Amino acid sequence: MSQAKLYIPRDAGALGLGSSDVEMAMIAALKKRNIDADFVHTGSRGLYWLEPMIEVATPQGRIAYGPVTVDDVEELVAAGMLDGKPHRLRLGKPEELPFLKHQSRLTFARCGIVDRNSLDDYRAHSGWVGLEKALSLGPAATVDLVTKSGLRGRGGAGFPTGIKWKTVLDTPGAQKYIVCNADEGDSGTYADRMIMEGDPFTLIEGMTIAGVSVGATKGFIYIRSEYPHSIYVMQRAIDRARKAGVLGADAFGSGKAFDLDIREGAGAYVCGEETSMLDSIEGKRGQVRAKPPLPAHKGLFGKPTVINNVISLASVPWILANGAEAYMNFGMGRSRGTMPIQLAGNVRYRGLFETGFGLTLGEIVDDIGGGTASGRPVRAVQVGGPLGAYFPRNLFDTPFDIEAFTAKGGLIGHGGVVVFDDTVDMAKMARFAMEFCSIESCGKCTPCRIGSVRGVETIDKIIKGERREANAALLADLCDTMKFGSLCALGGFVPYPVMSALTHFPEDFGLVRKAA
Amino acid sequence: MPVPNYEPWDETRAAEVIAEAAKQDGACMPILHAVQRTFGYVPEEALPMIAQTLNLSRADVYGVFSFYHDFRHERAGRHVMKLCRAEACQAMGADALHKHARDKLQIGWGETTADGKVTLEPVYCLGLCACAPSGMIDGKVYGGLDNAKLGKLIDRARAA
Ligand SMILES: Cc1cc2nc3c(=O)[nH]c(=O)nc-3n(C[C@H](O)[C@H](O)[C@H](O)COP(=O)(O)O)c2cc1C
Ligand code: SF4
Ligand code: FES
Numbered sequence: 001m002s003q004a005k006l007y008i009p010r011d012a013g014a015l016g017l018g019s020s021d022v023e024m025a026m027i028a029a030l031k032k033r034n035i036d037a038d039f040v041h042t043g044s045r046g047l048y049w050l051e052p053m054i055e056v057a058t059p060q061g062r063i064a065y066g067p068v069t070v071d072d073v074e075e076l077v078a079a080g081m082l083d084g085k086p087h088r089l090r091l092g093k094p095e096e097l098p099f100l101k102h103q104s105r106l107t108f109a110r111c112g113i114v115d116r117n118s119l120d121d122y123r124a125h126s127g128w129v130g131l132e133k134a135l136s137l138g139p140a141a142t143v144d145l146v147t148k149s150g151l152r153g154r155g156g157a158g159f160p161t162g163i164k165w166k167t168v169l170d171t172p173g174a175q176k177y178i179v180c181n182a183d184e185g186d187s188g189t190y191a192d193r194m195i196m197e198g199d200p201f202t203l204i205e206g207m208t209i210a211g212v213s214v215g216a217t218k219g220f221i222y223i224r225s226e227y228p229h230s231i232y233v234m235q236r237a238i239d240r241a242r243k244a245g246v247l248g249a250d251a252f253g254s255g256k257a258f259d260l261d262i263r264e265g266a267g268a269y270v271c272g273e274e275t276s277m278l279d280s281i282e283g284k285r286g287q288v289r290a291k292p293p294l295p296a297h298k299g300l301f302g303k304p305t306v307i308n309n310v311i312s313l314a315s316v317p318w319i320l321a322n323g324a325e326a327y328m329n330f331g332m333g334r335s336r337g338t339m340p341i342q343l344a345g346n347v348r349y350r351g352l353f354e355t356g357f358g359l360t361l362g363e364i365v366d367d368i369g370g371g372t373a374s375g376r377p378v379r380a381v382q383v384g385g386p387l388g389a390y391f392p393r394n395l396f397d398t399p400f401d402i403e404a405f406t407a408k409g410g411l412i413g414h415g416g417v418v419v420f421d422d423t424v425d426m427a428k429m430a431r432f433a434m435e436f437c438s439i440e441s442c443g444k445c446t447p448c449r450i451g452s453v454r455g456v457e458t459i460d461k462i463i464k465g466e467r468r469e470a471n472a473a474l475l476a477d478l479c480d481t482m483k484f485g486s487l488c489a490l491g492g493f494v495p496y497p498v499m500s501a502l503t504h505f506p507e508d509f510g511l512v513r514k515a516a
Numbered sequence: 517m518p519v520p521n522y523e524p525w526d527e528t529r530a531a532e533v534i535a536e537a538a539k540q541d542g543a544c545m546p547i548l549h550a551v552q553r554t555f556g557y558v559p560e561e562a563l564p565m566i567a568q569t570l571n572l573s574r575a576d577v578y579g580v581f582s583f584y585h586d587f588r589h590e591r592a593g594r595h596v597m598k599l600c601r602a603e604a605c606q607a608m609g610a611d612a613l614h615k616h617a618r619d620k621l622q623i624g625w626g627e628t629t630a631d632g633k634v635t636l637e638p639v640y641c642l643g644l645c646a647c648a649p650s651g652m653i654d655g656k657v658y659g660g661l662d663n664a665k666l667g668k669l670i671d672r673a674r675a676a
Contacts, residue, residue: 016644016659048646048659184643187602193643225549225586226642228655261540264549266584269640283544283570285583301541344645345607351646373608382603386640418604418645429603436602436640 004030004037004082005057009112011044011197012229013190018069019052025073026054035082043198045112046352047099049373055094058084064091099349099368104330106322106338107315108354111198116233119244122201128252130317134209135254137320142213143169146316148324150336154191155181155272155309156384156413156489158335158402161316164306167296168214171304176216178207179281179300179307182223182230183265183272186385188344188416191352192310196223196230199314200237204260206313208251209320210306211258219258220300222277224265235262269386269440273488274307276442287442288488309414311340330356335401345418346372362396365419376421380429380505384413386436387493389500390426409500411493426505431459433497437490447482448491454478455498462509472502472511517669517676519594520654522556529554530562538569544580548587557588593628593635595673598652599661601638604645613649616663620670633674 008014008023023039030037044051053066063084065076072089079087094100105111115121122128134142147162168176180203184192195203207219223231238260241247251258263281265271271280275289278300299305315337319327327337335357341364342352348370365371365381372378380390389410391398398408405412420429438452455478461471479495486492506513523529530551537543537550544566551562558581567577581587599614621629621636628635644650647659653669 012642012657013644013647013659016647016650016657046646051647185641187641188604188645189641190643190645226639226652229657263542263545266545266549266586267639268584280545281542283542283580285579287583342645345604345648386603416604416645418607420607424607429606432603432606440640 004035005040006037007040007042007055007057007062009044009051009053010041010116011194012227013048013194014044014051014053015229017048017051017067019054021070022052022054022068022073025070026077029073029077033077037082040115041117042113043111043116043194045094045100046108046194047097048350049348050091053091053094056082056084060084061093064094064097065089066091099351099353102368103354104338104356105354106318106327106330107202107311108195108199108340108352109318110202111194114199116198116200117236117240119201119240119246122199126321127201127317128205128246130320131205131209131252133320134213135252139169139213139215142209142320145324146319149319149327150324150331150334151312151315151319151327152335152402153309154311154315154339154414156186156411158412161308161312164296164308165210165214167294168216168304168306171297173215173304175218175301175303176214177300177303177305178210178214178216178219179274179277179305180207180219180221180313181272181274181277181307181309182221182227183277184224184227184310184414185269185272186387186414186416188382188385188418189342189414190344191340191342191415193227193230194352195310195314196227197233200234201241202314202317203234203310204237204241204246206316207260208246208258209316210308210313212251212254212256214304214306216306217257217259219260220263220281221260222263222265222271222281225267231262231264238262268442269436270442270488270490273490276488277307278305285442287444290487311414332356332358332399332401333403335403339400339412339415341368341400342416343369343419344416346374346421347417347419348373357399357401359400360396361391361398361400361417364400364417365396369417369419372419372421374421374423376423378419379422379424380420380426382418382420382429382497383416384411385416386433387411387489387496388413388416389496390429390504391500392504410496426501426508427459427463430498430501430509431456431463433494433501434459437494441490445485445487445491447485448487451478451482451491452494455482455494459498462511465510468510472509475502517595517653517672519676520556522591523554525555525559525561527561527565530559530565534562534565534569544570544572544577548581548584552587557591560589594633594676595654596635596637597670597673598637598639598642600640600642600644600648600650602641602645604641605649608648610649613661613663613666617666617670620667629674631674634670
C-alpha cells in the first residue's frame with residue numbers, strides 16, 4: 001500500500017481551534033493500526049467555520065473532512081478516511097466547496113494547499129516564476145508592469161504600488177530599503193497572517209522582486225507581537241530561502257544582494273502607520289512623522305524606502321507571472337485586481353474570500369457570509385477595521401470598491417468585514433472606537449490625544465441621558481476637530497465609526513431618528 | 517499547562533542577552549524583547565545597561581520602553597492570559613465572556629490573581645477574528661472560546 005498522506009492546517013486560526021491536538025490524535029490512531037503516514041503542514045484554506053479541516057490525498061485528489069475534533073479521530077480512521085470514504089464530516093473535494101469555488105484566488109492560490117515549509121513544493125506550485133520574470137525584464141520594466149496592473153496598496157490607503165516603487169527607483173541612494181508592513185492591527189483582518197503562516201515564500205518572493213527592482217539590498221518585515229506564529233513561520237522560511245541562495249549576496253542568482261530581517265512589534269496599534277513603523281524599527285518610540293519627506297525619499301534610517309503591506313507585496317509575484325492585463329481584468333473602476341475579503345465576527349461562513357472588487361456589501365454579508373452565526377438578523381457591519389464606518393442594511397447596495405466606500409463615508413481599509421447581529425449596542429461600539437483611539441494614540445497631536453478622551457466622556461453622558469441633543473452636537477464638533485486636526489488616520493478617521501453609529505443608529509444613543 | 521520558564525535577574529546574563537541583540541540595526545526594540553523573553557519582564561536595572569550599550573540616555577530608553585504596551589516593569593503572574601476585546605470578538609459575545617473570566621479569577625484587567633498564578637490582560641485583535649472570541653495564554657492561541665472552554669483553561673492555568 002502506498003503511504004497515506006494527510007494535510008494538517010497549522011496556522012494560528014486552525015491551531016486555536018485545536019488542529020495540533022487533532023494531529024496528535026491522528027498520529028496515535030494510525031500508529032495503533034501500523035499505518036505509515038506522511039503529515040504535511042499547510043496553512044489554512046480560510047474556511048474557519050470548518051477548521052480544523054484535515055485533508056487526505058486519494059487517487060481522486062484531495063478530500064477534506066471538517067471540523068474535526070479529537071473525539072472524531074478514531075471514528076474517522078475506522079470509517080476509511082484515509083481512502084476518502086464517507087463520514088458525516090466528509091466535505092468532499094475542497095476546491096468544489098461553494099465558498100472556495102466562487103473565489104478568484106490569485107494571491108492566495110497556494111495558501112492552505114502547499115507544504116508551507118518546502119521550497120520544492122513552492123516551486124512545484126509556480127513559485128519564483130514572478131521573480132524570474134522580473135529579473136528578465138529588469139528594474140524599470142518590472143516597476144512599469146506593477147504600475148500598469150493597477151495594484152493599489154492593500155494596507156488601507158490604496159496608494160498605487162507601482163508609483164511608490166518608481167519614486168524609490170528614481171531616488172538615488174547607495175542604501176535603500178524594503179519594509180513590509182505586517183502589523184495587521186485592524187480588528188476583523190487576518191489576511192496577512194494567513195499568507196505568512198500558509199505561504200511565506202510568496203512574501204519573500206514579492207519582497208525580493210521589490211528589492212531587485214528598486215535597488216534595495218535589505219528588507220525588514222515588521223510583524224506584530226500578537227502574531228508569534230507568523231514570526232516563527234516567516235523566520236524559518238527566511239532561513240531556508242537564505243540557505244538555498246534565494247536571499248543573500250547573490251539573491252536568486254541575480255547578481256544583486258537582497259536579504260531579509262524580521263522586527264517584532266510590541267503591542268502598539270499606531271505602529272501600523274508607516275512612519276511610526278519606521279521609527280519603531282529604528283528603535284524609537286513609535287510616533288508618527290510629519291510628511292514630507294516621504295518615506296520613498298527619506299525613509300528608514302533616512303534612506304529611500306518602499307513600505308508596503310503584506311498583501312500588496314504578496315500579490316506582485318502573481319502579477320509578474322501572469323501579466324498586468326490579467327490582473328487588471330479583475331475588479332471595477334479604479335479598484336483593480338482582487339481583494340481578500342475577511343469575513344469576521346458574527347457571520348455564519350467565517351473566512352477569507354478573495355475576489356475581484358465590485359461585489360455589493362449585501363452580497364458579501366448575506367450570500368457569501370450566509371448571514372449571522374447566531375441566526376439573528378444582521379444589524380450592522382463594520383468594514384475596514386476600527387477606523388472604518390458602521391454600515392446599516394440600507395447601505396448594503398454599496399459595491400466593494402475603494403471610491404464607492406469613500407463616497408458613502410466609509411473605507412475598505414485592509415478588507416475586514418465584521419458582522420454584528422441585532423443584539424449589538426451601537427452606542428457602546430462608538431464609545432469603544434473612541435476609547436481605542438485614546439489607548440492607542442501616539443500622543444503627538446492634541447485633537448487625537450485629548451479629543452479621544454473627551455469623546456469617551458461625551459458618549460458616556462449621552463448614554464446616561466445627560467443633555468443628549470447638546471452632547472450629540474458636541475460630539476459631532478469634536479469629531480470634526482479630530483478629522484481635520486490630526487496628523488494621521490488614527491485620530492483622523494476615528495470619527496468614521498463614531499459618527500456612522502450616531503447617524504445610522506441614533507436610537508441606541510437614546511436619540512430620535514431624524515427624517516431622511 | 518506548562519509554565520513559562522524565566523530566569524531570575526542576573527546582571528551578567530543580562531549583559532550577554534543585551535550584547536547579542538545589540539548586533540542588529542535599530543537594536544532598542546530587539547533588546548527590550550530579548551530581555552523580557554529571558555526574565556519575563558524588563559527589570560529597572562536593565563535600563564541603564566541598555567542605554568549604555570546604545571549610547572543613549574536612560575530617559576531615552578525609558579521613553580521607548582514605556583511607549584509600547586507589551587513591555588512590563590514587574591514580573592507578571594505565572595501565566596499571562598490575554599483576551600481579545602476588539603470588535604469581531606465583541607460581535608461574538610466577548611464582553612460577557614470576559615465578565616465571566618474576571619468573576620472567576622476575581623481580578624480586573626491588568627491585575628494578577630492573589631495566588632500569583634494568572635495575570636489578565638486585554639489584547640486588541642489576535643487575527644483570529646473568524647474564530648472569535650479568542651485569547652492567548654503564554655503565547656498559545658485559543659479560538660471559539662465560551663464560558664466552559666475558558667473556564668477549563670483558567671482551571672488548568674491555576675493548577676500549574
Ligand atoms: C493608525 C494606522 C494604522 C495602520 N495600520 C496598518 C497596518 O496594520 N498594516 C498596513 O499594511 N497598513 C497600515 N496602515 C497604513 C500604512 O500607513 C501604509 O499606508 C501602508 O503600510 C502602505 O502600504 P500599502 O501601500 O501596500 O498599503 C495604518 C495607517 C494608520 C494611520
Ligand atoms: S492622530 Fe493620533 S496617532 Fe496619529 S499622529 Fe496624531 S496623536 Fe499620533
Ligand atoms: S477581533 Fe478578536 S481576534 Fe480579531
